[in-house]
Amino acid sequence: MLRVGILGCGTIAAKVADSLKGNKNVVIEGVASRERNKAKKFAALHCPDARVFTGYEKLAASEDIDLIYIATPNTYHYEHAIMCIKEYKNVLIEKPFAMSKAEADSIFFEAKNRGVFVAEAMWPSYQPLHAKAIEWIEKGRIGAVKYVTANLGYDIASVPRLNSPMLGGGSYLDLGVYTTNFALSFMGDDIRVSRVFARKLSSGIDRDTTYSMESEDGSILGNFYVTMCADTDKDGVVVGERGKIKFTNINNYRKIALYSQDDTLLDEVEAKGNYIHGYVYEFESCAKAISKGFIQAPEMPWARTIKIAQINDTIRSMM
Numbered sequence: 392m393l394r395v396g397i398l399g400c401g402t403i404a405a406k407v408a409d410s411l412k413g414n415k416n417v418v419i420e421g422v423a424s425r426e427r428n429k430a431k432k433f434a435a436l437h438c439p440d441a442r443v444f445t446g447y448e449k450l451a452a453s454e455d456i457d458l459i460y461i462a463t464p465n466t467y468h469y470e471h472a473i474m475c476i477k478e479y480k481n482v483l484i485e486k487p488f489a490m491s492k493a494e495a496d497s498i499f500f501e502a503k504n505r506g507v508f509v510a511e512a513m514w515p516s517y518q519p520l521h522a523k524a525i526e527w528i529e530k531g532r533i534g535a536v537k538y539v540t541a542n543l544g545y546d547i548a549s550v551p552r553l554n555s556p557m558l559g560g561g562s563y564l565d566l567g568v569y570t571t572n573f574a575l576s577f578m579g580d581d582i583r584v585s586r587v588f589a590r591k592l593s594s595g596i597d598r599d600t601t602y603s604m605e606s607e608d609g610s611i612l613g614n615f616y617v618t619m620c621a622d623t624d625k626d627g628v629v630v631g632e633r634g635k636i637k638f639t640n641i642n643n644y645r646k647i648a649l650y651s652q653d654d655t656l657l658d659e660v661e662a663k664g665n666y667i668h669g670y671v672y673e674f675e676s677c678a679k680a681i682s683k684g685f686i687q688a689p690e691m692p693w694a695r696t697i698k699i700a701q702i703n704d705t706i707r708s709m710m
């Protein structure tokens with residue numbers, strides 16, 4: 392049983408804790424907040440058997456925790472990850488993993504030196520439908536990939552965290568990291584950013600960002616947009632020489648459908664469980680990897696996180 396400590400009792404931490412209720416492989420052992428009453432209330436609502444820690448340092452130093460799930464705002468991921476790793480605690484870090492590639496490199500450097508497990512909580516990557524789509528492509532069911540597109544938009548412009556440069560707000564860091572991970576998953580790692588267009592607020596926050604990517608050899612083109620101002624369909628399509636795969640919700644796959652070149656439906660697979668069940672897979676992956684002594688999750692290796700961080704730096708510099 393993997394004993395998880397939650398660091399930061401916010402919105403996503405609550406969903407994750409609810410998704411893990413009754414899980415046979417993962418248990419929430421502790422929750423830490425900067426405020427004692429907040430942590431107590433969080434535990435009572437979402438994980439009544441968990442120990443309550445006032446202050447993140449106490450959770451990081453606790454003996455009884457196997458993995459700390461870092462669910463603080465983007466600009467704090469680095470500081471909190473380093474603190475936990477220095478206490479030899481394995482960590483699962485919310486996306487975006489860090490604010491820059493330099494921060495990501497530094498986290499992995501500290502983890503490698505200590506043999507500590509680190510993974511990015513890029514939840515779609517751990518979901519069975521992600522692996523299924525990759526399997527279809529590897530089996531040649533759509534032929535060579537030529538074109539990839541995806542969008543991700545939520546009407547969340549009023550959320551304070553997303554409007555704060557100090558907390559790493561903006562649509563790209565909140566949502567674009569998913570479309571970039573989608574691009575890397577289906578276009579391959581040898582891709583570059585060719586164009587970026589962002590609509591920015593006076594604070595510097597990007598409300599909407601559209602961008603294009605292409606493979607280094609020019610054979611695959613990708614187009615993506617993200618927005619914090621509207622609920623979009625959140626769909627993705629991977630088009631190959633002989634067919635295509637359509638994804639319903641690239642943020643939390645609900646369905647993938649395989650079509651021939653003439654648009655005949657050949658196969659489709661739907662996600663199991665309710666919406667929040669999508670969070671379970673990343674924790675089960677951590678449990679499995681840690682039990683085997685791995686320091687990386689196979690579904691989200693360090694190289695992928697570093698590549699995303701590098702692309703994030705490029706896209707943000709081009710806005």
Ligand SMILES: NC(=O)c1ccc[n+]([C@@H]2O[C@H](COP(=O)([O-])OP(=O)(O)OC[C@H]3O[C@@H](n4cnc5c(N)ncnc54)[C@H](OP(=O)(O)O)[C@@H]3O)[C@@H](O)[C@H]2O)c1
Binds near residue numbers: 426552564
């Ligand atoms: N995977 C997903 O689907 C998903 C969805 C939403 C967000 N996220 C990611 O999860 C992280 C947290 O997002 P969220 O929406 O849960 O944010 P949130 O509701 O604002 O919660 C963040 C928590 O971080 C802690 N915190 C520490 N320093 C803080 C500061 N200076 N200001 C505000 N909070 C601070 C607070 O916990 P205490 O007060 O308890 O200390 C707060 O409740 C972000 O990195 C985000 O990108 C992922």
